[in-house]
Amino acid sequence: MGRETLLIILLLLFGGVVTQVLVWFPLPGLHHKTQLRNAERRAWLRLWLPLIPTFIVGAWLCGWALQEPDPVHDPVDSGILITACLPYAMIVARAGFRAIWSLLREPVDIPICTVGFLQPRVVFSPLLARRLDEAQLQAAWEHERAHARHRDPLRIWLAQIATDLQWPWPSARERFTTWLEMLEYTRDEEARVCGASGVDLASAILATLRHASPALRAQNVLHQGGVSTLIGDPRALQRRIARLLAPLPRQDDTATQTGVGSKALIAVLISTLIVAYALGVMYGEVVLHLLFAWTWSL
Numbered sequence: 215m216g217r218e219t220l221l222i223i224l225l226l227l228f229g230g231v232v233t234q235v236l237v238w239f240p241l242p243g244l245h246h247k248t249q250l251r252n253a254e255r256r257a258w259l260r261l262w263l264p265l266i267p268t269f270i271v272g273a274w275l276c277g278w279a280l281q282e283p284d285p286v287h288d289p290v291d292s293g294i295l296i297t298a299c300l301p302y303a304m305i306v307a308r309a310g311f312r313a314i315w316s317l318l319r320e321p322v323d324i325p326i327c328t329v330g331f332l333q334p335r336v337v338f339s340p341l342l343a344r345r346l347d348e349a350q351l352q353a354a355w356e357h358e359r360a361h362a363r364h365r366d367p368l369r370i371w372l373a374q375i376a377t378d379l380q381w382p383w384p385s386a387r388e389r390f391t392t393w394l395e396m397l398e399y400t401r402d403e404e405a406r407v408c409g410a411s412g413v414d415l416a417s418a419i420l421a422t423l424r425h426a427s428p429a430l431r432a433q434n435v436l437h438q439g440g441v442s443t444l445i446g447d448p449r450a451l452q453r454r455i456a457r458l459l460a461p462l463p464r465q466d467d468t469a470t471q472t473g474v475g476s477k478a479l480i481a482v483l484i485s486t487l488i489v490a491y492a493l494g495v496m497y498g499e500v501v502l503h504l505l506f507a508w509t510w511s512l
């Protein structure tokens with residue numbers, strides 16, 4: 215069997231088993247007293263946690279493949295390996311298809327949104343802009359600018375892929391929905407810190423929702439296809455409006471601390487991937503040989 219083919223099969227096999235098990239692992243809830251920006255970061259991390267072991271195993275397997283001859287001597291019957299990895303291969307194919315389809319399909323007519331992955335831009339419907347007063351327009355603009363600053367269209371697209379890789383379990387979808395809700399709260403708060411009034415932002419959201427087509431209001435399409443919107447998820451609208459009408463929470467330097475925390479987390483992850491890769495180079499063949507011998511003896 216070709217080395218790269220076996221690498222993909224093993225990655226699908228290990229990744230599939232680990233992800234499908236970890237998606238059931240209970241994660242600590244988001245504390246309601248946590249600073250909003252921290253809560254959004256934690257919700258984002260909770261979405262990716264079941265996939266992180268797959269990335270580590272992937273790095274380890276890449277290290278193993280580096281020192282393997284091509285083609286590889288089949289450790290076990292290739293038919294068994296292919297059959298075993300088929301279920302997760304279908305999940306990955308589904309996730310890939312949905313990710314591509316969300317980019318290629320006819321764009322949904324969203325009155326105010328942010329689009330674009332690397333250089334996001336804010337899009338306003340001229341019809342809606344005429345219906346909003348200056349303060350509402352400014353509030354909506356600040357909300358969307360916050361989405362653009364954090365490249366949220368790209369993050370939403372990636373989060374959708376992460377959720378699809380944990381299909382079909384509802385816990386992954388719940389974590390995705392929770393993160394989206396936190397994301398909108400955080401961007402609302404950021405807009406208010408930048409000078410927007412909570413009342414103006416709430417009235418801009420309601421006006422946008424009234425202006426949106428019934429199809430848009432009814433469908434859960436607002437966060438698919440790498441688009442972040444002013445409306446957010448209509449199902450969370452009541453809680454969001456209540457937050458906007460409440461006084462703005464006291465701001466402290468937690469945001470800076472979170473930025474440092476995120477960078478530290480990324481550094482730890484990259485270091486772990488490098489170590490896993492090195493271990494794959496050194497011990498990959500021995501470990502895989504033992505693993506296959508043990509599996510075959512069962």
Ligand SMILES: [Zn+2]
Binds near residue numbers: 361398401445
């Ligand atoms: Zn938004």
